Amino acid sequence: MQVVTVRRYPVKSMLGETVQSIAVDERGAEGDRRLALVDVATGRVATAKHPRLWRGLLQFAATGGPGRVRIQLPGGGTVAADEQGIDELLSGLLGRQVHLASERASGAEVERPAPEDVLEHGVEAEVEYATLEISQGTPGTSFVDYAPLHLITTATLERIGAEAERYRPNLVVTTPAGYPAWAENEWVGRELRIGGVDGHGGIRVRGSLPTPRCAVPTLEHGALPRAPHAVRTPMAENRVDVPGFGVLPCAGVYLEVLSGGTIHTGDQVTLN
Secondary structure, eight states: OEEEEEEEOSBTTSBOEEESEEEEETTEETTSSOBEEEETTTOOBOOTTSHHHHGGGGGOEEEOSTTOOEEEOTTSOEEETTSTTHHHHHHHHHTSOEEEESSOOTTOEEEEEOHHHHHHHOTTSOOOEEEEEOOTTOOSSOOOSSSSEEEEEHHHHHHHTOOGGGGOOSEEEEOOTTOOTTGGGGGBTOEEEESOBTTBSSEEEEEEEEEEOOSGGGSOBTTBOOOTHHHHHHHHHOEEEETTTEEEEEEEEEEEEEEOEEEETTOBEEEO
8 A cells, every 4th residue: 555645734624735745743744734713603613514604615725834824715816824814804705703723722613514414405504513522632732623644545535436635634545456445444443654664664653533424525625516425425335333423424544643754645554
Protein backbone atom coordinates (compact mmCIF):
# COMPACT_ATOMS: atom_id res chain seq x y z
CA MET A 1 0.00 0.00 0.00
CA GLN A 2 1.13 3.54 -0.67
CA VAL A 3 0.12 7.12 0.16
CA VAL A 4 -1.18 8.61 -3.09
CA THR A 5 -2.68 11.85 -1.77
CA VAL A 6 -1.88 14.07 1.23
CA ARG A 7 -4.41 16.78 2.08
CA ARG A 8 -5.05 19.44 4.69
CA TYR A 9 -8.03 21.68 5.37
CA PRO A 10 -6.84 24.90 7.04
CA VAL A 11 -10.40 26.08 7.84
CA LYS A 12 -12.95 23.53 9.04
CA SER A 13 -15.62 22.71 6.43
CA MET A 14 -14.00 24.77 3.69
CA LEU A 15 -12.34 23.01 0.77
CA GLY A 16 -8.68 22.25 1.36
CA GLU A 17 -5.53 21.60 -0.62
CA THR A 18 -3.32 18.75 -1.77
CA VAL A 19 0.29 18.95 -0.60
CA GLN A 20 3.35 16.80 -1.34
CA SER A 21 4.21 16.27 2.32
CA ILE A 22 3.01 17.26 5.75
CA ALA A 23 4.39 17.15 9.29
CA VAL A 24 2.29 15.27 11.85
CA ASP A 25 2.36 14.86 15.60
CA GLU A 26 -0.10 13.79 18.28
CA ARG A 27 -2.24 16.87 17.50
CA GLY A 28 -2.61 15.93 13.84
CA ALA A 29 -1.33 17.37 10.56
CA GLU A 30 0.39 20.75 10.54
CA GLY A 31 -2.06 23.46 9.53
CA ASP A 32 -5.02 21.08 9.33
CA ARG A 33 -8.31 22.41 10.70
CA ARG A 34 -6.49 24.87 12.93
CA LEU A 35 -9.12 27.53 12.11
CA ALA A 36 -12.91 27.35 12.19
CA LEU A 37 -15.91 29.63 12.07
CA VAL A 38 -17.94 29.89 15.27
CA ASP A 39 -21.62 30.79 15.08
CA VAL A 40 -21.94 33.89 17.26
CA ALA A 41 -25.60 33.16 18.03
CA THR A 42 -25.06 29.64 19.39
CA GLY A 43 -21.35 29.52 20.20
CA ARG A 44 -21.10 26.28 18.21
CA VAL A 45 -18.55 25.51 15.52
CA ALA A 46 -19.91 25.98 12.01
CA THR A 47 -19.80 22.80 9.94
CA ALA A 48 -21.43 21.60 6.73
CA LYS A 49 -22.62 18.60 8.74
CA HIS A 50 -25.65 20.89 9.25
CA PRO A 51 -26.31 21.59 5.57
CA ARG A 52 -29.27 23.94 5.98
CA LEU A 53 -27.06 26.44 7.80
CA TRP A 54 -23.52 25.80 6.61
CA ARG A 55 -23.32 23.95 3.27
CA GLY A 56 -22.16 27.25 1.75
CA LEU A 57 -18.79 26.73 3.48
CA LEU A 58 -18.00 24.11 0.83
CA GLN A 59 -17.93 26.89 -1.78
CA PHE A 60 -14.95 28.48 0.00
CA ALA A 61 -11.42 27.07 -0.14
CA ALA A 62 -8.52 27.57 2.26
CA THR A 63 -4.82 27.09 1.58
CA GLY A 64 -1.56 27.63 3.41
CA GLY A 65 0.13 26.62 6.61
CA PRO A 66 0.01 28.19 10.08
CA GLY A 67 0.10 31.98 10.02
CA ARG A 68 -0.34 32.23 6.25
CA VAL A 69 -3.80 30.87 5.50
CA ARG A 70 -5.67 32.44 2.60
CA ILE A 71 -9.36 31.95 1.89
CA GLN A 72 -10.68 31.79 -1.65
CA LEU A 73 -14.14 33.37 -1.81
CA PRO A 74 -17.07 31.91 -3.77
CA GLY A 75 -17.38 34.94 -6.04
CA GLY A 76 -13.67 35.06 -6.78
CA GLY A 77 -10.70 36.65 -5.09
CA THR A 78 -8.85 35.68 -1.94
CA VAL A 79 -8.38 37.15 1.49
CA ALA A 80 -5.89 36.49 4.29
CA ALA A 81 -7.41 34.71 7.27
CA ASP A 82 -5.89 37.30 9.62
CA GLU A 83 -7.00 40.32 7.60
CA GLN A 84 -8.79 43.03 9.54
CA GLY A 85 -12.56 42.75 9.07
CA ILE A 86 -12.51 39.04 8.15
CA ASP A 87 -15.40 38.25 10.50
CA GLU A 88 -17.61 40.89 8.94
CA LEU A 89 -16.71 39.76 5.41
CA LEU A 90 -17.46 36.10 6.06
CA SER A 91 -20.61 36.91 8.02
CA GLY A 92 -21.94 38.92 5.09
CA LEU A 93 -21.21 36.16 2.59
CA LEU A 94 -22.73 33.44 4.76
CA GLY A 95 -25.75 35.43 5.95
CA ARG A 96 -25.05 34.60 9.58
CA GLN A 97 -22.78 36.27 12.12
CA VAL A 98 -19.57 34.27 12.59
CA HIS A 99 -16.15 34.63 14.19
CA LEU A 100 -13.04 33.02 12.68
CA ALA A 101 -11.40 31.29 15.63
CA SER A 102 -7.85 29.95 15.87
CA GLU A 103 -8.27 27.88 19.04
CA ARG A 104 -10.98 25.40 19.94
CA ALA A 105 -12.76 26.25 23.16
CA SER A 106 -13.05 23.51 25.77
CA GLY A 107 -16.14 21.42 25.05
CA ALA A 108 -16.65 22.94 21.58
CA GLU A 109 -19.71 21.47 19.85
CA VAL A 110 -21.16 21.04 16.37
CA GLU A 111 -24.68 20.31 15.14
CA ARG A 112 -25.12 17.06 13.19
CA PRO A 113 -28.42 15.95 11.61
CA ALA A 114 -28.63 12.28 10.66
CA PRO A 115 -27.66 11.88 6.99
CA GLU A 116 -30.80 9.77 6.45
CA ASP A 117 -32.96 12.77 7.41
CA VAL A 118 -31.05 15.14 5.13
CA LEU A 119 -31.34 12.73 2.20
CA GLU A 120 -35.05 12.18 2.80
CA HIS A 121 -36.13 15.76 3.41
CA GLY A 122 -33.52 17.81 1.52
CA VAL A 123 -30.78 20.24 2.47
CA GLU A 124 -33.19 23.12 3.11
CA ALA A 125 -35.42 21.20 5.52
CA GLU A 126 -35.38 21.86 9.24
CA VAL A 127 -34.59 18.43 10.66
CA GLU A 128 -33.61 17.32 14.12
CA TYR A 129 -29.92 17.29 14.91
CA ALA A 130 -27.60 15.94 17.57
CA THR A 131 -25.15 18.24 19.35
CA LEU A 132 -21.70 16.64 19.53
CA GLU A 133 -18.46 17.62 21.22
CA ILE A 134 -15.64 17.59 18.67
CA SER A 135 -11.97 16.55 18.89
CA GLN A 136 -12.49 14.17 21.79
CA GLY A 137 -9.68 11.94 20.52
CA THR A 138 -7.17 14.73 19.86
CA PRO A 139 -5.02 16.84 22.22
CA GLY A 140 -4.49 20.52 21.48
CA THR A 141 -6.93 23.10 20.14
CA SER A 142 -7.52 22.12 16.49
CA PHE A 143 -11.03 21.64 15.11
CA VAL A 144 -10.81 18.04 13.87
CA ASP A 145 -14.01 16.03 14.25
CA TYR A 146 -12.48 13.35 16.43
CA ALA A 147 -8.97 11.99 15.83
CA PRO A 148 -5.73 13.65 14.66
CA LEU A 149 -5.77 12.05 11.19
CA HIS A 150 -8.28 10.53 8.80
CA LEU A 151 -7.41 7.91 6.14
CA ILE A 152 -9.44 6.29 3.38
CA THR A 153 -8.38 3.62 0.86
CA THR A 154 -8.81 3.58 -2.89
CA ALA A 155 -10.61 0.23 -2.52
CA THR A 156 -13.35 1.88 -0.47
CA LEU A 157 -13.57 4.92 -2.77
CA GLU A 158 -13.84 2.69 -5.84
CA ARG A 159 -16.60 0.64 -4.23
CA ILE A 160 -18.59 3.80 -3.50
CA GLY A 161 -17.74 5.45 -6.81
CA ALA A 162 -17.12 8.86 -5.25
CA GLU A 163 -14.28 11.36 -5.19
CA ALA A 164 -11.91 11.38 -2.23
CA GLU A 165 -12.51 15.12 -1.73
CA ARG A 166 -16.04 14.39 -0.53
CA TYR A 167 -14.72 12.53 2.53
CA ARG A 168 -12.12 15.14 3.50
CA PRO A 169 -9.31 12.68 4.37
CA ASN A 170 -5.76 13.64 5.25
CA LEU A 171 -4.44 10.52 3.53
CA VAL A 172 -5.65 8.51 0.55
CA VAL A 173 -3.92 5.13 0.42
CA THR A 174 -3.86 3.01 -2.71
CA THR A 175 -4.43 -0.72 -2.20
CA PRO A 176 -3.50 -3.77 -4.29
CA ALA A 177 -5.90 -5.20 -6.87
CA GLY A 178 -8.63 -7.21 -5.19
CA TYR A 179 -8.19 -5.54 -1.81
CA PRO A 180 -11.59 -5.42 -0.08
CA ALA A 181 -13.62 -2.26 0.38
CA TRP A 182 -14.33 -1.26 3.98
CA ALA A 183 -11.12 -2.98 5.14
CA GLU A 184 -10.38 0.11 7.24
CA ASN A 185 -12.92 -1.25 9.76
CA GLU A 186 -10.39 -3.97 10.61
CA TRP A 187 -7.57 -1.50 11.15
CA VAL A 188 -9.02 -0.23 14.43
CA GLY A 189 -6.56 -1.10 17.20
CA ARG A 190 -3.84 -2.03 14.69
CA GLU A 191 -0.62 -0.14 14.03
CA LEU A 192 0.36 1.22 10.62
CA ARG A 193 3.80 2.41 9.63
CA ILE A 194 3.99 5.16 7.00
CA GLY A 195 7.34 5.68 5.29
CA GLY A 196 10.64 4.35 6.56
CA VAL A 197 12.73 1.56 5.03
CA ASP A 198 12.14 -2.21 5.32
CA GLY A 199 9.71 -1.80 8.20
CA HIS A 200 11.94 0.57 10.16
CA GLY A 201 11.60 4.30 10.82
CA GLY A 202 8.76 6.37 9.43
CA ILE A 203 5.57 7.48 11.14
CA ARG A 204 3.64 5.14 13.43
CA VAL A 205 -0.14 5.51 13.71
CA ARG A 206 -2.93 3.34 15.09
CA GLY A 207 -6.52 2.99 13.98
CA SER A 208 -8.82 4.45 16.63
CA LEU A 209 -12.36 4.38 15.15
CA PRO A 210 -14.09 3.70 11.84
CA THR A 211 -15.00 7.10 10.38
CA PRO A 212 -18.75 7.80 10.65
CA ARG A 213 -20.25 9.58 7.65
CA CYS A 214 -22.59 12.55 7.91
CA ALA A 215 -24.37 14.34 5.05
CA VAL A 216 -21.24 16.23 3.94
CA PRO A 217 -20.06 13.80 1.21
CA THR A 218 -23.44 14.13 -0.54
CA LEU A 219 -23.21 17.93 -0.87
CA GLU A 220 -21.81 20.15 -3.59
CA HIS A 221 -18.06 20.63 -3.09
CA GLY A 222 -17.04 23.60 -5.18
CA ALA A 223 -17.63 22.43 -8.76
CA LEU A 224 -18.49 18.86 -7.71
CA PRO A 225 -22.28 18.28 -7.88
CA ARG A 226 -24.44 16.66 -5.23
CA ALA A 227 -23.88 12.91 -4.83
CA PRO A 228 -26.44 11.11 -2.64
CA HIS A 229 -24.75 7.76 -3.33
CA ALA A 230 -21.64 8.97 -1.49
CA VAL A 231 -23.44 8.16 1.77
CA ARG A 232 -26.22 5.86 0.56
CA THR A 233 -23.65 3.18 -0.33
CA PRO A 234 -22.05 3.11 3.15
CA MET A 235 -25.59 3.14 4.60
CA ALA A 236 -26.42 0.01 2.64
CA GLU A 237 -23.13 -1.85 2.96
CA ASN A 238 -21.09 -0.65 5.93
CA ARG A 239 -23.01 0.23 9.04
CA VAL A 240 -20.64 -0.20 11.96
CA ASP A 241 -21.07 -0.06 15.73
CA VAL A 242 -18.73 2.86 16.51
CA PRO A 243 -17.86 2.92 20.24
CA GLY A 244 -19.45 5.92 21.89
CA PHE A 245 -21.43 6.94 18.79
CA GLY A 246 -23.74 4.04 17.91
CA VAL A 247 -24.34 2.11 14.68
CA LEU A 248 -23.47 4.44 11.80
CA PRO A 249 -22.54 4.31 8.10
CA CYS A 250 -18.75 4.46 7.90
CA ALA A 251 -16.01 4.90 5.30
CA GLY A 252 -12.36 5.24 6.24
CA VAL A 253 -10.60 5.15 9.60
CA TYR A 254 -9.50 7.68 12.19
CA LEU A 255 -5.85 7.47 13.25
CA GLU A 256 -4.01 8.18 16.48
CA VAL A 257 -0.40 9.32 16.01
CA LEU A 258 2.05 7.18 18.01
CA SER A 259 5.26 8.72 16.68
CA GLY A 260 5.36 11.83 14.53
CA GLY A 261 7.41 13.08 11.62
CA THR A 262 6.67 13.93 8.00
CA ILE A 263 4.39 12.01 5.65
CA HIS A 264 5.21 12.23 1.95
CA THR A 265 3.21 11.38 -1.15
CA GLY A 266 4.52 8.00 -2.28
CA ASP A 267 5.34 6.70 1.22
CA GLN A 268 4.82 2.99 1.70
CA VAL A 269 2.11 2.00 4.19
CA THR A 270 2.57 -1.21 6.18
CA LEU A 271 -0.13 -2.71 8.36
CA ASN A 272 1.36 -4.48 11.38
